[in-house]
Amino acid sequence: MSEKEEKANSTDSTQTGAPSVPGKMVPIFVMGKRYEVPETLTIMKAMEYAGFKFIRGCGCRGGICGACATVYRKAGDYKLYVGLACQTVVEPNMYLTQIPFYPANRAAYDFSQLEPTPEEIFKLYPELFRCVACNACTKACPMDVEVMDMISALKQGNIAKAATLSFSCIQCGLCVSRCMGELPQYHIAQLARRIYGSKIVPRAEHLNKVVIATAEGKYDQCLHTLMKMGEEELRKLYQEREMEPAMADEDWVPTDTKYL
Numbered sequence: 001m002s003e004k005e006e007k008a009n010s011t012d013s014t015q016t017g018a019p020s021v022p023g024k025m026v027p028i029f030v031m032g033k034r035y036e037v038p039e040t041l042t043i044m045k046a047m048e049y050a051g052f053k054f055i056r057g058c059g060c061r062g063g064i065c066g067a068c069a070t071v072y073r074k075a076g077d078y079k080l081y082v083g084l085a086c087q088t089v090v091e092p093n094m095y096l097t098q099i100p101f102y103p104a105n106r107a108a109y110d111f112s113q114l115e116p117t118p119e120e121i122f123k124l125y126p127e128l129f130r131c132v133a134c135n136a137c138t139k140a141c142p143m144d145v146e147v148m149d150m151i152s153a154l155k156q157g158n159i160a161k162a163a164t165l166s167f168s169c170i171q172c173g174l175c176v177s178r179c180m181g182e183l184p185q186y187h188i189a190q191l192a193r194r195i196y197g198s199k200i201v202p203r204a205e206h207l208n209k210v211v212i213a214t215a216e217g218k219y220d221q222c223l224h225t226l227m228k229m230g231e232e233e234l235r236k237l238y239q240e241r242e243m244e245p246a247m248a249d250e251d252w253v254p255t256d257t258k259y260l
């Protein structure tokens with residue numbers, strides 16, 4: 001996050017129209033109408049400052065949920081820019097609009113019945129082959145996902161590569177809004193990640209051991225002891241716990257390994 005974005009995120013987001021944010025004011029245009037807003041605000045906070053209220057198109061405010069896709073232009077520049085309203089700081093004379101829910105095709109399937117093969121994805125999303133490799137999807141991605149490469153990997157039958165390439169996707173739908181082949185890239189990528197994570201990647205053996213130990217009651221006594229403690233006692237225990245050093249080796253273990 002840039003210094004400017006940090007400043008913006010430290011501003012009270014509950015304000016609507018109260019000009020209590022310090023700093024220079026800049027003009028922005030929301031759906032064609034001009035507003036003066038503090039230059040340090042994100043698009044989301046600037047719109048709230050201007051009197052807009054987010055009922056949809058806003059979720060986490062932290063760049064995670066993908067609800068706040070935005071398209072904008074800058075004065076004197078033909079280029080269409082994309083971003084997340086909660087993460088992008090306003091610029092003078094920015095012309096912007098929020099993208100509402102985008103009607104992308106989402107296939108229905110019984111996940112338990114799917115085979116971990118590319119053909120399953122092809123059957124559910126045959127439009128995948130309408131991709132003309134124009135790369136507009138990649139250019140539209142605010143998370144820098146190589147969207148077109150992800151689609152190409154699937155066309156080549158490589159689910160693992162598609163899942164890995166799309167790991168940072170937050171499902172904002174901006175790729176779909178720019179696709180001339182009318183692909184629902186983010187839904188396709190999500191299916192690839194589901195198949196990869198559930199049916200291809202090897203099971204984590206250590207996780208399996210912990211699940212079995214939990215079911216066998218290894219942690220019952222410890223949990224009962226914790227549940228009987230008062231708030232102060234719990235706080236002390238938490239504050240005095242042994243912590244992993246910041247620069248610990250990969251094989252670091254705590255002194256007490258009873259519950260590992």
Ligand code: FES
Nearest residue numbers: 059060061066086
């Ligand atoms: S509100 Fe969740 S990514 Fe912006």
